[in-house]
Amino acid sequence: MSRARWTASAVAVTALLASARLEASPADLFGVGARSQALAGAGAADAEGYEATYGNPALLARERRRRLNLGWQVATFRLRADGPAAPGALSTEALRGTQLGAVLPLPFGGALEERLTLGLAVFTPRDLIVRARLLYPERLQYPVLADRAQSLSFALGLGAALGGGLRVGVGAQVLAELVGTAVVRTDSSGRVGTVVDDQLIATWAPLAGISYQPLRGLDLGLTWRGELSASFDVVVSVFDLGALVIPDLNIAGVAQYDPMQVEFGAAYSTGPWRWLGGLSYKRWSQFPGWQSATVRCPPRLPDCAALRPVAVDFTDTVVPRLAVELSLPLTHQSVGRVRAGWFFEPSPVPEQRGLSNVLDADRHVLTLGYGVRLLDPLPPLEVETFYQHHFLVGRTNTKRAGLGCPASAPSCEPNSGAPSVTAGGSAQTTGVNVGVRF
Amino acid sequence: MKRRALVAAALLGALGWSARAHASPADAFGLGSRSTALGGAVSASCADFSANYYNPAGLVQAQGMQLSLGTMWAEHALEMNGRDSQVDPVHGLVGGLVAPGKLGSLPFAFGIAAHLSDERISRARTVRQDQPRWVLYDNRSQLLYLAVNGALRPLPWWSVGGGVAFLASTRGAFSVRGTAVLPNGTGQRSEFDSRLEHEVDADLTSVRYLQLGTTLHPSEDWAVSLAYRQSAKIALKIGAELRGTVDAQILQVPAYYALDSRTANAYLPEQWVLGAAYHPTPRWTLGADLQLVRWSGYESPVSRSSTVLEVEVPGNLVDIPASPKPSKVIAPGFSDRLVPRVGAEVRLPVATAVELPLRLGYALERSPVPAQTGLTNFVDADRHLLSAGAGVAWLRPGAWLPGALTLDLHSQLSLLPERVTLKQSPADYVGDYRARGWILNLGASLGVAFQ
Numbered sequence: 021m022s023r024a025r026w027t028a029s030a031v032a033v034t035a036l037l038a039s040a041r042l043e044a045s046p047a048d049l050f051g052v053g054a055r056s057q058a059l060a061g062a063g064a065a066d067a068e069g070y071e072a073t074y075g076n077p078a079l080l081a082r083e084r085r086r087r088l089n090l091g092w093q094v095a096t097f098r099l100r101a102d103g104p105a106a107p108g109a110l111s112t113e114a115l116r117g118t119q120l121g122a123v124l125p126l127p128f129g130g131a132l133e134e135r136l137t138l139g140l141a142v143f144t145p146r147d148l149i150v151r152a153r154l155l156y157p158e159r160l161q162y163p164v165l166a167d168r169a170q171s172l173s174f175a176l177g178l179g180a181a182l183g184g185g186l187r188v189g190v191g192a193q194v195l196a197e198l199v200g201t202a203v204v205r206t207d208s209s210g211r212v213g214t215v216v217d218d219q220l221i222a223t224w225a226p227l228a229g230i231s232y233q234p235l236r237g238l239d240l241g242l243t244w245r246g247e248l249s250a251s252f253d254v255v256v257s258v259f260d261l262g263a264l265v266i267p268d269l270n271i272a273g274v275a276q277y278d279p280m281q282v283e284f285g286a287a288y289s290t291g292p293w294r295w296l297g298g299l300s301y302k303r304w305s306q307f308p309g310w311q312s313a314t315v316r317c318p319p320r321l322p323d324c325a326a327l328r329p330v331a332v333d334f335t336d337t338v339v340p341r342l343a344v345e346l347s348l349p350l351t352h353q354s355v356g357r358v359r360a361g362w363f364f365e366p367s368p369v370p371e372q373r374g375l376s377n378v379l380d381a382d383r384h385v386l387t388l389g390y391g392v393r394l395l396d397p398l399p400p401l402e403v404e405t406f407y408q409h410h411f412l413v414g415r416t417n418t419k420r421a422g423l424g425c426p427a428s429a430p431s432c433e434p435n436s437g438a439p440s441v442t443a444g445g446s447a448q449t450t451g452v453n454v455g456v457r458f
Numbered sequence: 459m460k461r462r463a464l465v466a467a468a469l470l471g472a473l474g475w476s477a478r479a480h481a482s483p484a485d486a487f488g489l490g491s492r493s494t495a496l497g498g499a500v501s502a503s504c505a506d507f508s509a510n511y512y513n514p515a516g517l518v519q520a521q522g523m524q525l526s527l528g529t530m531w532a533e534h535a536l537e538m539n540g541r542d543s544q545v546d547p548v549h550g551l552v553g554g555l556v557a558p559g560k561l562g563s564l565p566f567a568f569g570i571a572a573h574l575s576d577e578r579i580s581r582a583r584t585v586r587q588d589q590p591r592w593v594l595y596d597n598r599s600q601l602l603y604l605a606v607n608g609a610l611r612p613l614p615w616w617s618v619g620g621g622v623a624f625l626a627s628t629r630g631a632f633s634v635r636g637t638a639v640l641p642n643g644t645g646q647r648s649e650f651d652s653r654l655e656h657e658v659d660a661d662l663t664s665v666r667y668l669q670l671g672t673t674l675h676p677s678e679d680w681a682v683s684l685a686y687r688q689s690a691k692i693a694l695k696i697g698a699e700l701r702g703t704v705d706a707q708i709l710q711v712p713a714y715y716a717l718d719s720r721t722a723n724a725y726l727p728e729q730w731v732l733g734a735a736y737h738p739t740p741r742w743t744l745g746a747d748l749q750l751v752r753w754s755g756y757e758s759p760v761s762r763s764s765t766v767l768e769v770e771v772p773g774n775l776v777d778i779p780a781s782p783k784p785s786k787v788i789a790p791g792f793s794d795r796l797v798p799r800v801g802a803e804v805r806l807p808v809a810t811a812v813e814l815p816l817r818l819g820y821a822l823e824r825s826p827v828p829a830q831t832g833l834t835n836f837v838d839a840d841r842h843l844l845s846a847g848a849g850v851a852w853l854r855p856g857a858w859l860p861g862a863l864t865l866d867l868h869s870q871l872s873l874l875p876e877r878v879t880l881k882q883s884p885a886d887y888v889g890d891y892r893a894r895g896w897i898l899n900l901g902a903s904l905g906v907a908f909q
Contacts, residue, residue, distance in 0.1 A: 086523075086559050088568055088608075120606070122568065124557050127523060127908045130858035138555075140570075144664060154658045156635075170661075222574070267649040271632065271656050314634065314654040325651035327636065399562055458559030458566050 045248065046095075046115065047074055047173040047193075048278045049165070052141050053121065054091060054404035054453035058389020059343035060361025062298040064285030065231065065241035069455065070121025073139035073177040076229035076243045076285070077189025080137040080179030083123045091119035091404075091453030093143070095169055099412070101160045101379055103441035110445075112166045116146040119453060139177040139191070145170055152252065152275040154310050157330045157376040158435050163310060164369060164380045165447065171276055177227060185233035192224045193245070195276060198252040203259065223250055225278070237289035243282070247306065250276040267326075272312035279304045279368075285341075292348065296361070298341040304334040304368030330376050334368040343387070353398045359389035359406070372417040372437060379443035381412040400457035410447035417441050482603045482623070482726055483548060483573050484511045486595065487532055488845075489603070490552060490571075491866035491903040494530075495847025496801030497819020499745035501733030502673060502683035506905070507554030510571035513671035513685040513733070514607035514619030517567035520556045521909060522861055527553040528903030530573075536592050536874065536895035538837065543895070545595050550575040552903065565611040567619075573603040587760045587788065588887055590835040593827065595897070605669060620670040623690075632658045633699040640705065654702065665690055667726065681735045689728035689755055721759065728752040741805045749797040753826035756792040758834075788834050792826040801845075811853040815866070819845040831882045837893045839877040845870040864905040872897035 051061040053071030063075025069087050072079035097112035119142070126136040151170035155161050177191030199221060225248035231241045253272040285298035315326035343361030350356045362385065369380035389406035419438040488494035490508035501513040507526045509516030530552055534545035554571030607621030636654035641647055667690035673683040704711045733747040801819035808814045820843065827838040849866035876894035 086557055086568075122557070122570075124523065124555065126525075127860065128858055129860045130856065132858050151661050152658050154656075156655070156657045172664075266638065267652055269634065269654070269656075271634075271658065273658065311655070314636075314656045315650055315652050317650055321648060321650050324648065325639075325653065327653045327655050329655070456561060458557075458561055458568075 045171055045173050045193075045195075045276060045278045046117070046143055046145075046169045047141075047175070048281075049169050050093075050095065050408060050449050051075075052143065052173070052175070053089070053119065054389060054406045054451055055359065055391060057408055057449070057451070058359040058361065058387050058391075058404070058406035059296055059345060060298075060341045060363040060385065060387045061300075062285050062287075062296040062341040062343045062361060062363070063241075064229070064243045064283045064298050065239045066285065066287035066294070066296055067241075070123050070139050070141045072179065072189075073121070073141040073175045073191055074173075074193075074227070076231055076241045076283075077139065077177030077179050077191040077227055078187040078229040078231040079241065080123065080139040080177055080189055081135065081181040081187040081231075082179075083137050083139075084125055084134060085123075085400075085457045086125065087121075087123040087455055087457050089119065089121035089453055089455040091121075091451055093117050093119060093449060093451030095447060095449035097162075097166045097445070097447045099162050099166060099379075099443075099445040099447070101377075101437075101441050101443060103437065103439075105436050105438060106160065106441045107436070110160060110162070112162065113170070115169045115449070117143055118146065119143050119451070121453075121455075135181050137179045139175075139179065141173070141175045141177075143173040145172070152273075154273045154275070157311070157378070158437070160377045160379060160436055160441065162379050162443075164367070164378070165383075168276070175227065179229075187231040189227075189229045189231075191227035193227060193248050193278075194222060194224045195248060195250040197221050197223045197250045197275075198254065200254040202254065202256045223248075225249075239287045241283075241285045241287075243285075245278070245281045245283075247280040247303070248276070248278040249274055249308075253312070267315045270312060270314055270316055274308060274310050274312075277307055277310075279307060279336075292346055294345040294347070296341070296343040296345070300339040300341070302337045302339065302368070305336050307332060307334045307368070330374070332376075332378070333370050335370065337366040337368050339363055339365050350392065353395045355393050355395065357389075357391045357393075359387070359391070361387040363387075365410075367415070371415075372441070373420050375435060377417075377435070377437040377441065379417070379441070381415040381443045383447075384411045384413065385409065386411075402455040402457075404453045404455070405451070407450045408448065410449075412444045412446060414442055414444035417443065483550075483575075484603050485726065487530065487548065487870065487899050489573065490526065490554075491528055491530075491847055491868040491901050492803075492815075492817065492849070494870055494899070494901065495817035495819055495845050495866070495868040496745060496803060497799045497821045497843060497845050498749075499733065499747045499799035499801035499819060499821070500735075501671070501685045501731045501745075501747050502681040503733075503735035503743055503745050505556075507556055507569060507571045509556070509609075509619070509671075510554055510569045510605045510607050510621070511603070511623075511669075513673060513683050513731070514569070514621055514669055515609050515617040515671040515673040515683065515685075517556050517569040517607060517619055518558060518565050518609035518611045518617045519673070520558045520567060521907070522558065523908045524556040524905060525553075526555070526903050526905040527551065528866075528901055530868075530899060530901030532897055532899040534592075534595060534895065534897050536595065536837075536893070536897070538590060538891045538893050540892075543590075543592055543837070543893075545592050548575065552901065561610075565617075567609045569607045569609070569621075571603070571605050575602070587758070588833050588835055590837050590888055590891065592838065592893075593836040594838055607669065615675045616672070618670075618672045620668065622666040623669055623687075624664060624666060632656060633701065635701050637703045637705045652705075665692070679737045683731075683733040683735075685729075685731040685733070687726075687729040687731075689752065690726045691757060692724040725756050725759075727755060741807075743803040745799075745801045745803075747797075747799040749799065751795050751797060751826070753792040754794045756790050756826070758787050758790050760787045788832065790834065790836060791828045793828065795824050795826045797821055797823050805851075811855075813851040813853065815847075815849045815851065817845075817847040817849075817868075819843070821845075825877070830879050833886075835879075835888050837879075837891075839874040839893055839895075842873045842875075843870060844873070859906065859908070861906065861908040864903075864907060866903045866905070868899075868901050870897075870899040872899070 051057040052074040056063040056071045067075030095115040122140040124138040153167045179189035225246035229243040256269040280303045283300040287296045309332040311329035317324040341363040345359045348356045365383040367380040391404035393402040418440045489511040493500045493508040504516040505519035531549040536543045558567040605623035609619030611617040639651040667688040671685035730750040735745045799821040803817045806814045823841040825838040847868035852863045
């Protein structure tokens with residue numbers, strides 16, 4: 021291919037990707053807010069404050085005072101790929117981010133008095149809105165765990181108290197996806213000319229929840245979160261290259277994906293103790309895969325030899341959660357709350373027996389937290405901290421015999437996952453959150 | 459008092475640290491129907507969600523929580539040499555909230571405002587350096603505006619506010635590998651048989667730009683304000699790599715190409731706004747703003763690129779043309795401008811619990827773009843903004859709403875008188891041109907104000 025042609029393609033693709041916006045979700049990995057993360061994400065029945073926006077928007081209706089929260093969070097990953105040809109420790113960038121939350125009861129009167137509350141929950145990595153990391157499939161990678169954390173998470177919710185201990189809520193998680201085109205032509209002077217048009221399109225997923233208090237001290241909650249997927253699809257068209265005809269190059273894929281999930285939770289109080297439990301169902305089987313075909317067969321050539329992306333075959337998962345919270349009066353004007361929890365996150369990723377090395381493993385997660393709330397006449401402040409430790413259960417992927425190179429890379433290095441690679445390691449996250457009631 | 463000031467500074471600093479997101483149609487058309495109808499001369503008088511843009515200190519003047527949701531539609535009729543320049547319309551949702559309260563005895567308010575396009579969150583288009591483009595309207599207003607602010611009133615006559623608005627930029631790399639098949643003309647091989655695949659490792663990074671404001675109330679009738687908006691831009695840094703083979707059936711040509719590209723786009727200039735508001739009677743509000751817009755910092759949106767090319771050609775069987783020369787970016791040379799704005803509002807009582815606000819406004823935006831006599835073609839002209847608006851406020855509509863329901867409408871007509879561009883070279887690719895046009899902006903906002 022001539023220099024001009026390569027240049028044309030490179031310039032076009034670069035220009036498009038230069039404005040790409042691609043997203044992912046730490047909310048699904050760790051939870052939202054300091055209290056929920058300390059309680060193993062068991063928020064469907066007992067999320068407080070802005071955390072209810074994600075945990076269960078129906079619970080927003082319990083809030084009677086305006087609250088504003090600001091928090092910081094860091095997560096580190098110690099992920100490994102062990103095997104005869106594997107490197108061992110994989111370098112994974114830490115996550116550092118900021119949390120902003122708000123709860124705004126709507127001061128209607130009459131029949132609507134103390135019924136409706138708005139909630140907002142935003143988490144953003146420190147200098148990042150989202151990371152799109154779609155690697156060649158034979159590379160050793162943890163796309164479900166490490167890369168998914170590097171993303172903005174934005175949720176809005178409205179909770180309504182219907183009376184009789186029944187509350188309902190709706191909301192949305194918002195992301196963005198990119199579509200665009202680039203047309204490359206050679207002008208009369210022989211220079212490459214590129215016209216780029218890319219657009220950032222809003223994509224969102226609904227949230228809904230219901231909460232019911234059948235007995236004093238007992239709360240039940242059910243939360244449904246729709247599938248949240250942010251893709252990018254940039255088509256590069258190259259013209260005026262003489263006899264050379266370049267097919268449209270589709271730089272496309274899925275940058276973020278949270279599966280549809282249903283979460284049931286229960287919370288029960290006995291004296292200063294608050295016990296929480298929950299089950300989350302995540303429909304990972306609908307995940308279409310990250311990669312799309314770079315060259316797509318036109319309708320007139322449905323059986324063309326263009327490469328198809330490696331298929332993924334994720335499975336649905338069920339996540340059990342248990343947690344406890346102990347309230348400790350510190351003084352007459354302050355209350356401390358100690359929290360602990362556990363949840364088990366099964367991996368949706370099947371064993372990697374072929375060319376792909378999409379690594380993942382089941383996770384046992386232990387959570388801890390502590391919070392202090394100041395009461396009148398002290399300033400209306402609260403401070404919460406939390407810690408999560410994710411233990412990856414070692415998982416060995418045994419490769420099929422005679423594994424070759426990807427079709428697009430006829431002279432590749434030996435697959436670093438062959439003959440077997442074991443995924444394992446750990447992840448940790450901690451943070452602090454300061455809230456004010458005003 | 460010092461303690462209050464320290465608390466104020468700490469909270470504003472915390473808010474400044476916290477935020478994220480994108481850029482500004484508010485610069486081009488205003489934000490909210492009331493403020494737009496007043497010509498944007500509201501920095502000393504705004505107390506609704508639009509204060510998130512005009513002056514965050516105004517948030518703490520709100521009497522109660524406010525929610526607003528509206529829409530706007532702007533149609534461009536911009537032309538060159540009598541031909542429509544096909545600048546896209548802008549239409550979208552505009553809204554926000556103001557939540558005032560108290561931190562102890564200190565009045566405090568929190569606000570959010572957004573402008574979200576109906577069709578997209580944002581749009582970015584690159585064109586060649588010499589291609590004529592209405593540089594301030596083509597895609598600059600096709601962006602999301604999202605701002606988060608806080609405000610405090612440490613003293614009864616002094617309020618201060620600040621926060622952040624958001625932009626996003628991109629850094630990263632991609633690569634394409636595989637074999638590109640050349641069609642043989644018989645239909646047995648087509649370009650769609652190319653066995654190519656791609657890899658992407660890119661970040662969308664957040665750019666936060668600061669907004670600050672303060673308002674003084676020397677008397678009940680007067681208010682003066684100073685607002686600041688930091689400069690921001692979308693900086694794109696990308697590396698690209700293409701590695702593969704061209705399959706010409708009789709010949710396989712390995713090729714490698716690497717590119718490094720940097721581009722600045724959607725530049726938002728630094729702005730300082732000095733404002734005043736006067737209430738000759740409780741029903742009248744007169745406002746005047748003087749805005750300094752630092753367009754001199756404008757960076758050309760043309761990309762700066764460098765390339766590396768390695769091609770292994772056996773003999774001279776394949777003709778490899780020379781690589782295109784890197785683009786030479788010409789400094790745009792924009793100049794700062796002062797924008798005067800004036801507005802007037804009267805609230806007419808038309809029934810016991812109904813008010814009818816009427817508004818007028820005017821602003822003059824001189825073009826910051828120098829004469830385009832050379833290769834570049836940044837098209838622009840002076841802009842006269844004439845605005846008018848009306849509304850209705852239904853006070854205490856019932857027990858369910860201890861406050862008011864408001865509906866505000868606005869219209870804004872921008873007139874861009876003809877500007878003639880004469881090229882130095884008679885052989886210029888574009889040639890001389892005349893540019894002029896108008897922009898019509900209509901919109902409405904529905905609000906709920908609690909007390």
